[in-house]
Amino acid sequence: METHELKSHTSVTSRGEAKTGQSVRQRDNAHLQRMGKKPVLKRNFGLLSIFGFSCTILALSLDLWRSTSPPCNVLSCTTLIASSGGSGGTIYAFIFAWTGTAAIFVILSELASMWGQYHWAAMLAPIRYQKFLSYITGWWAVLGWQTALASLSFLTGTAIQGAAVLGNSHYDSLPWQGTLLVWASLGCALLANLAGGKVLPRIETITLIVHILGFFGIMIPLAYMSEHRSKEEVFLQLSNNGGFKTQGLSWFVGMTSCAFALAGGDAAVHMSEEVKNASRVVPRVIMLSVAINGCLGFGMMITVLFCNSNQKDALDSPTGYPFMAIFYEATNSLPGSLAMCSIVLINYCCSLVGMLAAASRQLWSFSRDKGVPGWRWWSQVPPTRELPVYSIILTVLISTMLALINIGSSVALDDILSMAVSGSYLSYLMVSILLFYRRIRGEVFRFDDSENDICNVPGAKLVWGPFHCPGIWGILVNAFAIIYNIIVVFFSFWPSTVNPSVEEMNWSVLGIGGSSLLAIVYYFVCARHVYTGPVRELSE
Numbered sequence: 001m002e003t004h005e006l007k008s009h010t011s012v013t014s015r016g017e018a019k020t021g022q023s024v025r026q027r028d029n030a031h032l033q034r035m036g037k038k039p040v041l042k043r044n045f046g047l048l049s050i051f052g053f054s055c056t057i058l059a060l061s062l063d064l065w066r067s068t069s070p071p072c073n074v075l076s077c078t079t080l081i082a083s084s085g086g087s088g089g090t091i092y093a094f095i096f097a098w099t100g101t102a103a104i105f106v107i108l109s110e111l112a113s114m115w116g117q118y119h120w121a122a123m124l125a126p127i128r129y130q131k132f133l134s135y136i137t138g139w140w141a142v143l144g145w146q147t148a149l150a151s152l153s154f155l156t157g158t159a160i161q162g163a164a165v166l167g168n169s170h171y172d173s174l175p176w177q178g179t180l181l182v183w184a185s186l187g188c189a190l191l192a193n194l195a196g197g198k199v200l201p202r203i204e205t206i207t208l209i210v211h212i213l214g215f216f217g218i219m220i221p222l223a224y225m226s227e228h229r230s231k232e233e234v235f236l237q238l239s240n241n242g243g244f245k246t247q248g249l250s251w252f253v254g255m256t257s258c259a260f261a262l263a264g265g266d267a268a269v270h271m272s273e274e275v276k277n278a279s280r281v282v283p284r285v286i287m288l289s290v291a292i293n294g295c296l297g298f299g300m301m302i303t304v305l306f307c308n309s310n311q312k313d314a315l316d317s318p319t320g321y322p323f324m325a326i327f328y329e330a331t332n333s334l335p336g337s338l339a340m341c342s343i344v345l346i347n348y349c350c351s352l353v354g355m356l357a358a359a360s361r362q363l364w365s366f367s368r369d370k371g372v373p374g375w376r377w378w379s380q381v382p383p384t385r386e387l388p389v390y391s392i393i394l395t396v397l398i399s400t401m402l403a404l405i406n407i408g409s410s411v412a413l414d415d416i417l418s419m420a421v422s423g424s425y426l427s428y429l430m431v432s433i434l435l436f437y438r439r440i441r442g443e444v445f446r447f448d449d450s451e452n453d454i455c456n457v458p459g460a461k462l463v464w465g466p467f468h469c470p471g472i473w474g475i476l477v478n479a480f481a482i483i484y485n486i487i488v489v490f491f492s493f494w495p496s497t498v499n500p501s502v503e504e505m506n507w508s509v510l511g512i513g514g515s516s517l518l519a520i521v522y523y524f525v526c527a528r529h530v531y532t533g534p535v536r537e538l539s540e
Helices: 003-009 021-034 047-058 060-066 080-084 086-112 117-124 127-167 175-194 199-225 231-236 247-261 278-307 311-315 322-331 334-368 389-403 410-417 419-440 471-492 508-530
Strands: none
Touching (some): 047 199, 047 334, 086 471, 117 127, 117 419, 127 175, 127 322, 127 334, 199 278, 199 334, 278 322, 311 322, 322 334
């Protein structure tokens, strides 16, 4: 279709007509057209389904349980309860991480109504740097999301194996069995993603209900049936088992576990081309997700801290997952604890479906702009499916191959998967700095829904989307987001103890550094000849 025909087809109607489904679709297409992109994906997600999608990926109340145990902490972050902060440190780390993440999500929401993550770097950076900065930001985002998917799939498969250990004490769990369970989990997520149509949005809507009801289904039995610790033990107990010079330093090292548990707010951004009225819905979903999951996570964390009377036994659980030991200790019933574990496992499996969708869309978007090897394959969208099928399959294959490492060494796999937090927060940091630079210079203008000109691409006019934090408040939030990002990235590279052994060492700095170096080499050898930043599929 010619450009002038697309402009005519996607012209924005009056505000009175915007209430109809037809005019919303036209406005969505007009938004893409202003970015120079053709609409090729079908918009199946509404407000409720994309909200369920975002909430279940965060799955905050469950991630906190994972972050309390070394055997299942695939990011090589220190354990908050047992090592770095104690119960009190965990609470205050969560509050700090929640506040910092909320600031980041405000920035992401502002930019989400403008465009996508590495596109943000391209449109905000000075012209002479926009090509390289958008490229490396895109690679950090790819690394973060691909390793996060591998992390969640490993967590899901081994948690199922842990539940089997809980149910049968004679079961001898072996690494290769865990890998097979990881593959089975990925297979189910792949089928759900390839189903297309309304299947995925409906799954996410149902998952949202399970997520909310499951929270109460676990918290109420825990709070009612378990023995309780005193409020002094919960709120005032601090620990520094890592051997750091100060309690504050130990606390910052442990805080990164909460930071990862709260990450992933940009998931809805990667699905924006499949969301109706995306420039308004996605920012609302991002902010609602951090608010609701933050409340659920904080409530669950307080419950677990009050109910976990024997922390050492929980951490040494043969299942490898402390929350399973906590459930059994609270209920003193194997069927009851297994029923509670099943709620967690269902949420993990549903989160895996959404994580695969977000990671594959991010890869597809970057491939569309020729940023990765083999981009001609991964950027294809079969017209009969309206899904990035090849990117979905490649994303599953990457996690499938990484799961093989677990057979030889779960420690080696942990070191690779530890790149998830570093890659994600480095991409957040880059766009936060660039937006702050543009904001204080007054180079982003007010949003006008009636404009049809190309905007928010390199060299074009920058305009705010419908979501915008104005004035001095926007500057302060942006500045705090930068400070918080720097803290998280810096301490995400630290080991959990002073003078660590080879197995205790946090190798994420090597992983993210080596991957970034390979990406830079590929850029100068090949990518700089084809990658020009976000490709304009439509001319002005």
